[in-house]
Amino acid sequence: MRGLFRQISTRFYSPGSCLKDATAVTDALNLAETQRSYILGRQIHGHITKLGFSNDIFTQNNSIKMYTNCGSFTDAHKLFDEMPERNLVSWTLIISGANKSSQYGLAMESFIEMKRVEYFHPNEFALGSVMKACNATGDVEFGLCVHCFSVKIGMERNIFVGSSILHMYSRYGDIEAAELLFESLKEPDLGCWNAMVGGYAQCGYGIEAIKVVSTIQFKGVLMDEFTLIHALNACLITCDLDFGSQIHGLIIRKGFESTITLMNSLINMYFNIGANDHAWKLFQTMDHRDIASWNTVLSVSSQVSGVQQVAALFSDFMATGLKPNIITFSIMFKMCGEVLEGQQLYGLAFRLGLYDDPRISNCLISMFCRCNAKETARLIFDSIPSRSLQNWNEMIHGYNLSSDLAALKLFAKLWGSSLTMKPDECTFSCALEACFKTDNLQVGRQIHGIIIKSGFDSNGYVCSSLVHGYAKYGVLTDSYALFDDKMDIVCWGALISALVDQGYTMAAIRFFNRLKEDGQYPDSFILGSILNMCASTTSLDLAKTVHSEVFKLGFDTDEYVTSAVIDAYGKSGDIKSASIVFHDSFGFADVALYNTMIMAYANHGYVTEAMEVYKMMKSTSLNPSQSTFVSVLSACSHAGLVDLGRSLFRSITLDYKMDPSPDNYGCLVDLLSRNGYLQEAKGVIEAMPFSPWPAIWRSFLNGCRIHGEKELGIEGAKKLFEMFPENKAGDYVVVSNIYIEDGDWEHGLKVRKEMVDKGIRKDLGSSWKNV
Incomplete structure (x- = not known):
């Protein structure tokens, strides 16, 4: 100084x-x-x-x-207020200064005041600054007024003003207006180009965004890091690994490798389109990593890897000396499977001064409820001095995990005790879930009345919960009544999905047709619901009809819908059509498509074809998921490929660093039991990192029956009956058959008599055919 x-x-x-x-x-x-x-x-x-x-x-x-x-x-x-006289520069400085200090409302008020008391027109800097304030506050209406005024004084084609207006239109979804304005600019600068690329990407038009990036490159306009970040977001939308790799090369050629935000976006792009190997290699070779870099890889690892791998990665992160932030803790709390782990994490958050952050409280409540420690979660909830609505929602949702009446009691407490805090759509949806989980239809109707009074009856999220609840109890009249005056596409989707879930096939078809009659077009969610219904009812003719709708509406490039089409054809017996649809979708980088096709082949006994599809997926940049291994292990089970099945199960951990899921263990036990490796199957069940469930014991018992292993079967049956006293009639029948097929009629009939004495009846068989 x-x-x-x-x-x-x-x-x-x-x-x-x-x-x-x-x-x-x-x-x-x-x-x-x-x-x-x-x-x-x-x-x-x-x-x-x-x-x-x-x-x-x-x-x-x-x-x-x-x-x-x-x-x-x-x-x-x-100083501005004390000035006896001001000119255009004074007003422009105060408007831009308000923006710099994030006082955007004051910037807009100053612009209005300037127009009211002065006699000069604002220049491009004043107009550009006030447009930035509109963008920051989301006040599109005020932005439209500024745009009209810019046109009136002939300033809309000024690069600085035009760029700010472009940002507003593209940011808030009016891409057509942005295109018209962009075309009117004689020499758009990089800011205008960036606004268009970012606008297309934000609105989901990935291909258009890529075209603009290609045009920028062709015209020789020097790109900056924002252009490249927008380009990577476009790659995320299109899942275009080739273009993403080209952008990566461009980043290297332009010397942006030291820009951490850009490298983080690149890692995120690779992970999200399934090119995990590229992402890990890039992360490991980065000279500098910030907290966002680590959060990205931790987030992805939490989705595709096991707890041990994520814990090891978190340990590596802590060794760097960087301090975890709220996002880091949110990721790690979701991975906690035991109370002790959560307590240790909370201790770290406490030492870092994050103990009073409401997001940490939410993570703790969620974690303890998930670990079935609801009393501890409630203690944390009660200890929060100033509870947010998110805290209430998390606690109600936590009670819902165990179908607990406490969820309804807590909702009643929120509704009755607060004059300032009112429930939102999440609160109402959780409360409705609690009603229908605990069979409180009458309370559900009462909450429906509160929803109407609170003005949430037209909210798509709440409507969906109401429809699903009413449909569950077969109260379809109440479901239909919700739609008398609000037939938007979200409500249509909620109604059709609920009908499909509850098995009301004809009603779902009727409303699907009515939607089209009313001049509306089904979205991907509705098409997926109807196709899932086709799969569950094996209705091939309906599947073909809906598939034609998919083509007409342009959803044949949608991964979710295409996967549903393959599943519908596969389960309806038309494996040839399923295969054609799959091979036509080779441009999609989507694991679910491969999983669906593998399972379709496996269910039809085409094991060789199923394994070919698995090999095809491995040859791409995609990594198999746990669901993929369910499909391939099922194929091995159908074909008796025990050695291959064992090898595939081992590769889950060895090659892909994932913990096998319960379904993966179930497939392995089924594979071993079907093919007579019963001692090994029993060893797998006993060595699993989680408690067995009825279905896995049933697979084992069926194997014992098929291969005449009476002693093992009886041992397995005892454990099944001890762990799950409320067994189905089928369990008793299997055990009885094990005795009878071994010639022990006395014990076989005794098991049947025990079943009758307990009032357990075997469900009557039924079949149906689409006419």
């Missing part, structure tokens, strides 16, 4: 060169501004006042600029 004072003294207080003209004053203020020295700037401003420059607009404008750039907009605004 002393050096600065000396510099000021030397330059501006030497004989014959004191602060007595506007140029010297400006130079002094610029020096303080360059050094970001508020104290020095304030002292210079005081000297300016003593010298009588208070009425000089030029000097006062420079003082405003100095205060703003030194981080004291309060002083800048006070």
Whole structure:
């Protein structure tokens, strides 16, 4: 600071060169501004006042600029208010200064005041600044007024103004208006190009965004990091690994490898389109990693890897000296499977001063409820001094995990005790879930009444919960009544999905047709629901009809819908059509498509073809998921390929660093039991990292029956009956058959008699055919 004072003294207080003209004053203020020295700037401003420059607009404008750039907009605004006379520069400075200090409302108010009291038109900087304020606040209506005014005074084609307006239209989804404005610009700068690429990407038009990036490259416009980030977002939409790799090459050629935000976006792109190997290699070779880099890989690992792998990665992260933030803790709390692990994480959050963050509280409540420690979760909830609505929602949802009446009691407490905090759509949906899980239809109707009074009866999320609940109890009249005056596509989807889930096939078809009759078009969710119904009812003719609708509506490029089409054809017996649809979708980088096709082949006994599809997937950049291994292990089970099945099961951990899921263990036990490796199957059940469930014991018992292993079968039956006393009739029948097929009629009939004595009846068989 002393050096600065000396510099000021030397330059501006030497004989014959004191602060007595506007140029010297400006130079002094610029020096303080360059050094970001508020104290020095304030002292210079005081000297300016003593010298009588208070009425000089030029000097006062420079003082405003100095205060703003030194981080004291309060002083800048006070000085502006005290100015006896202002010009266009004064107003422009105060509008842009308000933006810099994130006081966007004040920026817009200042613009309105300028228009009201002054007689000059705003310049491009004032218009551009106020448009930035509109973008920041989401006030599109005010932005449209500014755009109209820009057209009126002939400024809409100015690059600075045009770029700001483009950002507004593209950011808030009006891509057509953005296109028209962009085409009217004679020489768009990089900011305009970026606005278009970002707008297309944000609105989901990945191919259009890629085309704009290609045009930028062709025209020789120098890209910056924002262009490349938008380009990577476009790759995420299209799942275009080739273009993503080209952008990666461009990043290297342009020397952006040291830009961490860009490298993080690149890692995120690779992970999200399934190119995990590329992402890991890039992460490991990065010279600098910030907290966002680690959060990205931790988040992905939590989805595809086991707890041990994520814990090891978190340990590596902590060794770097970086401190975890809220996002890091959110990821790790979701991975906690035991209370002790959660308590250790909370201890770390406490030491880092994050203990009072409401998001940490939510994570803790969620984790303890998931670990079936609801009493502890409630203690945390009760200890929060100022509970947010998210805290209430998380606790109600936690109670719902065990179909607990406490969820309804807590909702009643929220509704009855707070005048300021009102439930939102998430609260109402959780409360409705609690009603229908605990068979409280009457309470559900009462909450429905509260929903109507609160104005949430037209909310798609709440509507969906109501419809699903009413349909579950067969109260279809109530479901239909919800749609008398609000037939939007979300509600249509909720109704059709609920009908499909509850098995009301004909009603689902009727409403699907009615939707089209009303002039609306089904979305991917509705088409997927109807196709899932085709799969469950093996209705081939209906599947073909819906498939034609998929083509007409342009959803043949949608991965979710295409996967549902393959599943519908496969389960309806038309494996040839399923195969054609799958091979036509080779441009999609989607694991679910491969899984569906593998399972379709496996169910039809085409094991060789199923394994070919698995090999095809491995040859791409996609990594198999746990669901993939369910499909291939099922194929091995059908074909008796025990050695291959064992090898595939081992590869889950060895090659892909994942923990086998319960379904993976179930498939392995089924494979071994079907093929007579019963001792090994029993060993797998006993060595699993989680408790067995009825279905896995049933697979084992069926294997014992097929291969005549009476002793093992009886042993397995005892464990099944001990762990799950409320067994199905089928379990007793299998055990009885094990005795009878071994010639032990006495014990076989005894098991049947026990079943009758307990009042357990075998369900009557049934079949149906689509006519």
